Structures are given as C-alpha cells and as structure tokens.
Amino acid sequence: MNIKLLGAAFLVLVTLSFGHAWAQESPGIDRSATGGAQTLEDIMARQQKLNVDGAFRSENLGNPANAAPISDHLGTRGGVSRSDTYRAIRYNNFDARTQARGPAADVMIQDGGMTWLKLREGPVINYGGGALLCFLALLVVFYFIRGKIMIDGGPAGTTIQRFKAVERFGHWLLAGSFIALAITGLITLMGRSFLIPVLGPEVFATLAAGSKWVHNNISWAFMIGLVMTFVMWVAHNIPDKLDWQWIKAGGGIFTKTHPSAKKFNAGQKIVFWTVMVLGFSVSLTGLSLLFPFQLPMFADTFGVINSVLGTExxxxxxxxxxxxxxxxxxxxxxxxxxxxxxxxxxxxxxxMEGAFDAMGSGQVDVEWARQHHDLWVAEVEAKQSKGEAS
Ligand code: HEM
Known part of the structure; x- marks a missing residue:
C-alpha cells in the first residue's frame, strides 16, 4: 500500500477520533470584568471541549520590548510581570535559557501532549485491542465452519525441500522477534490498565521495565529478519497474472479444486508485502522513538502528502x-x-495440514506441494531432471 495513502488514512483516523470534540464554535465571552484576563466561563467552556479562541491569552504576553530592562529595580524580571512570563512559557514564546540543550529543551509546556495522551489511552487501545479480540473470535468461527484444510487423498509420504536453513533462520528471526515485540509492546501500551489490577504495582513496574528493555533491544533482530526475508523472497513475490486467477478462485478455500500457484500464491504475496511495507514503517517510527528528536519525519511526510493530494x-x-x-x-x-x-x-x-513443515524441517510432503504450489513443484522437478541429465 502506498505510504502516503497510509499517512492520509492515519490522519483521517485522528480527525475522526478528535475532530468532533473541537468542531463546535468558540462562545463569545465577555472578559470586561477581568480586564481581558481569563474568566470562569473560559474555563467551563474548555472543560466542555468547546473551541475557545486562546488569542486573548497567547497574544497577551506583556510587551518585553517596552518593559524596563532586567537590570532595573522593578523585580527579577524587570518590567515583565509573572503572568506575562507564565503566558509566554505556556504559548512557547519565551526566550528560555536552560542549561539543558537539544531540540526540545526550549519547549516547556506543550499543548498537543493532551491530545496525544487521550488518543493513546482511548481510541488506540480500544480500537486496536478490540480489533485483535474480534479477529481472534472470527478465526475461531472460521475454523469451526471450514475446519482444517487437509491434503486431498492424504500425504504422499515423500518430501521435497521447500525452504533452506538460511531461509528458515531468517523467518524465525523475524517471527520470534515480532512475537516478542508484540507482547512487550502491548504490555507497554495497555499494561497499566489491565495488569496493575491483576499483578499489583510493584510486579507490574518490574515487568514494564523488562518489557521496555526487551522491546528496545529485540527491535534490531526484527529489522535484520525483515531485510533477510526481503532479500531472499522478493523475487518470488512480484505480482503476476496468475495471482488474479488465484484470488478469483478464492484461493480454493471453499472449493474442491486448488488454483495453480508458483512458490508463493497470491495470499502469501499479500502477507509478504504487508509484512515488508508495515514492517518498514514500524521500524522507521521505532528508530525515531529510540533516538528521541533525532529522526523527525512527519513534517516532511505531510509536505509530500500535501503536494500529492492537495491537503493542508x-x-x-x-x-x-x-x-x-x-x-x-x-x-x-x-x-x-x-x-x-x-x-x-x-x-x-x-x-492447514502439512504447512508448518515448510518452516519446521524445511521438507514438505510432495502431495501437499502439488496441491498448493503445483507450478513450483514442476519447476523444481524440471531443474532436478536437468541436473541429472547434465
Ligand atoms: C508461530 C508463528 C509463525 C508460524 C507458525 C509461521 C509459519 C510459516 C510458514 C509455515 C511459512 C511457509 C509457508 C509456505 O510453505 O509457503 C511462513 C512464511 C512466511 N512467514 Fe511465517 N510463521 C509465523 C510467524 C511469522 C511472523 C511473526 C512473521 C512476520 C512478522 C512471518 C512472516 C512470514 C512471511 C513474510 C512468510 C512468506 C510469505 C508467506 O508464506 O506467507 N511469519 N510462515
């Protein structure tokens, strides 16, 4: 899937989740009684998530240019009042002088943090966790309707090599690390809500710290596995006309006949490209999180999306x-x-009967291979007989 479309889909999700809260117009608030400062009405309106225009505060930062210099005897900040200073910090308009240096050192209060927190604690956990549970339930239902896909007429008893040791190593590096990343990632995301009540805060604190360590370090194995499997299998995953036939036949899941396929069928190609594209994206954002503030990429990505889709x-x-x-x-x-x-x-x-062997021993039953990957078997046999003849 196109990365820009993924970005756009993500933004639509964010807008759908939060847009409604900010869509209502700012109420006209009379601030004459406070001399233009914040009123109780402002606070109440913000609590109701109404879109309060904050210009009366963000543009009221005193006037440091005209204020008495700091060396004058008006106080530690010279002519600038404490409220002015606070508002300047609040709206990121303060010429901060901190010892800590770095890209984020001058930002003392960041509004967007609340939007992020609510998105993470709300829709991300609810929709993400809900989708996982629903999908697991659907698979159980599917299993009871379709049952295990068996080898028609039973196994032949002879085998053919499907994946070499290096391919299986690459697959299990990718798979093992992904499973560890998924478990530790879920603990980090939702452990506070679901595990603290069960384990208690002390045990959870140890588990959370361990999860973070595992998650940060195993990510490298995942990236190596991703590169290995990409290099080894990309040539077999280029879409071709045959894939369309396979899709039209529904992969033979509900029919007696098995559509023809080479080394990887269309379903497997979809899995391959999903893993590669999403795996690349999750790795990039993971690196950005691993090295805070060093790899900003969203502003540039939005720029590309804007120029392609005309968005803003x-x-x-x-x-x-x-x-x-x-x-x-x-x-x-x-x-x-x-x-x-x-x-x-x-x-x-x-x-599916016989599928695991492909990644277990690397040897699959010939009958299984003929039923699911007939053209690949023909190719391998043709190569073998060529080798024997020469
Ligand atoms: C317990 C977990 C897993 C099992 C039992 C498993 C099993 C298999 C098997 C049997 C195949 C070969 C299918 C064939 O003969 O054509 C395969 C291929 C593959 N696996 Fe896994 N796998 C697991 C986890 C994962 C994970 C976590 C990933 C990626 C994050 C992954 C990515 C792939 C890819 C890209 C292929 C090649 C395309 C395909 O066959 O769909 N696998 N896996």
Missing amino acids: FATVLTPHEEMQFANIWHSVVAFAMMLAIIAHIYIGTVG
Missing part, C-alpha cells in the same frame, strides 16, 4: 509533536501487522 496538513511541527505522531503511527501500524500475522500463524499451524 501541518508541515511545521514542534519536536514533541514529531515524537507524538511517531508514537501513535507506530502503534497503529503495529496493530495492523498483528492482525495480518494472526491470520498467517493460523494458516501455518492449525489451519
């Missing part, structure tokens, strides 16, 4: 906003990947 997404983001986008996108893509992988694990284990 923000192309100037604060360092914290970059991190918040990276965090939410990382979780959304990870959930999408988990859904695809649950289906993949199902078909590789309980869903």
Whole structure:
C-alpha cells in the first residue's frame, strides 16, 4: 500500500477520533470584568471541549520590548510581570535559557501532549485491542465452519525441500522477534490498565521495565529478519497474472479444486508485502522513538502528502509533536501487522495440514506441494531432471 495513502488514512483516523470534540464554535465571552484576563466561563467552556479562541491569552504576553530592562529595580524580571512570563512559557514564546540543550529543551509546556495522551489511552487501545479480540473470535468461527484444510487423498509420504536453513533462520528471526515485540509492546501500551489490577504495582513496574528493555533491544533482530526475508523472497513475490486467477478462485478455500500457484500464491504475496511495507514503517517510527528528536519525519511526510493530494496538513511541527505522531503511527501500524500475522500463524499451524513443515524441517510432503504450489513443484522437478541429465 502506498505510504502516503497510509499517512492520509492515519490522519483521517485522528480527525475522526478528535475532530468532533473541537468542531463546535468558540462562545463569545465577555472578559470586561477581568480586564481581558481569563474568566470562569473560559474555563467551563474548555472543560466542555468547546473551541475557545486562546488569542486573548497567547497574544497577551506583556510587551518585553517596552518593559524596563532586567537590570532595573522593578523585580527579577524587570518590567515583565509573572503572568506575562507564565503566558509566554505556556504559548512557547519565551526566550528560555536552560542549561539543558537539544531540540526540545526550549519547549516547556506543550499543548498537543493532551491530545496525544487521550488518543493513546482511548481510541488506540480500544480500537486496536478490540480489533485483535474480534479477529481472534472470527478465526475461531472460521475454523469451526471450514475446519482444517487437509491434503486431498492424504500425504504422499515423500518430501521435497521447500525452504533452506538460511531461509528458515531468517523467518524465525523475524517471527520470534515480532512475537516478542508484540507482547512487550502491548504490555507497554495497555499494561497499566489491565495488569496493575491483576499483578499489583510493584510486579507490574518490574515487568514494564523488562518489557521496555526487551522491546528496545529485540527491535534490531526484527529489522535484520525483515531485510533477510526481503532479500531472499522478493523475487518470488512480484505480482503476476496468475495471482488474479488465484484470488478469483478464492484461493480454493471453499472449493474442491486448488488454483495453480508458483512458490508463493497470491495470499502469501499479500502477507509478504504487508509484512515488508508495515514492517518498514514500524521500524522507521521505532528508530525515531529510540533516538528521541533525532529522526523527525512527519513534517516532511505531510509536505509530500500535501503536494500529492492537495491537503493542508501541518508541515511545521514542534519536536514533541514529531515524537507524538511517531508514537501513535507506530502503534497503529503495529496493530495492523498483528492482525495480518494472526491470520498467517493460523494458516501455518492449525489451519492447514502439512504447512508448518515448510518452516519446521524445511521438507514438505510432495502431495501437499502439488496441491498448493503445483507450478513450483514442476519447476523444481524440471531443474532436478536437468541436473541429472547434465
Ligand atoms: C508461530 C508463528 C509463525 C508460524 C507458525 C509461521 C509459519 C510459516 C510458514 C509455515 C511459512 C511457509 C509457508 C509456505 O510453505 O509457503 C511462513 C512464511 C512466511 N512467514 Fe511465517 N510463521 C509465523 C510467524 C511469522 C511472523 C511473526 C512473521 C512476520 C512478522 C512471518 C512472516 C512470514 C512471511 C513474510 C512468510 C512468506 C510469505 C508467506 O508464506 O506467507 N511469519 N510462515
């Protein structure tokens, strides 16, 4: 799937989740009684999530240019009042002088943090977790309707090599690390809500710290596995006309006949490209989270989306906003990947007789291979007989 479309879909999700809260117009508030300062009505309106125009505060930062210099004897900030200073910090308009340096050091209060927090604690956990549970339930229903896909007429008893040791190593590096990342990622995302009541805060604190360590370090194995499997299998996953025939036949899931396929059928190609594209995206955002503020990528991505789709997404983001986008996108893509992988694990284990051997011993039953990958078997046999003849 096109990365820009994924970005656009993500923004639609964010807008749908939060847009409604901010869609209502700002009420006209009379601030004459407070001399233009905040009123109780402002506070109440914000609590009701009405769109209060904050210009009366953000543009009221005193006038440091005309104020007495700091050396005059008006106080530590010279002619600038404390409220002015607070508002300047609040609206990121304060010439901060902190010892800490770095891209985010000058941002002391960041509004978007609340939007990010609510998105993460609400829709990401609810829709993501809900989708996982629904999908698992659907697979159980599917299993009871379709049952295990068996080898028609039973196994032949002779085998053919499907994956070499290096291919199986690459697959299990990718698979093992992904499963560890999924479990530790879910603990980090939702453990506070679901595990603290069960384990208590002390045990959970240890588990959460361990999860973070595992998640950060195993990510490298995942990226190596991703590159290995991409290099080894990309040539077999280029879409061709045959894939369309396979899709039209529904992969033979509900029919007696098996559509023809080479080494990978259309269903497997979909799994391959889903893993590669989403795996690449989750790795990029993961690196951005691993090295905070060093790899900002969303402002530039939005710029590309705007120029292609004519949208008007923000192309100037604060360092914290970059991190918040990276965090939410990382979780959304990870959930999408988990859904695809649950289906993949199902078909590789309980869903189909003889499939697991391909990644277990590397040897599959010839009859299984003929039924699911007839053209690949023909290719291998042709090569073998050529080798014997020469
Ligand atoms: C317990 C977990 C898993 C099992 C039992 C499993 C099993 C298998 C099997 C049997 C195949 C070969 C199918 C064939 O003969 O053509 C395969 C291929 C593959 N696996 Fe897995 N797998 C698991 C987890 C994963 C994970 C977590 C990922 C990626 C994050 C992954 C990515 C792939 C890819 C890209 C292929 C090649 C395309 C395909 O056959 O669909 N696998 N897996």
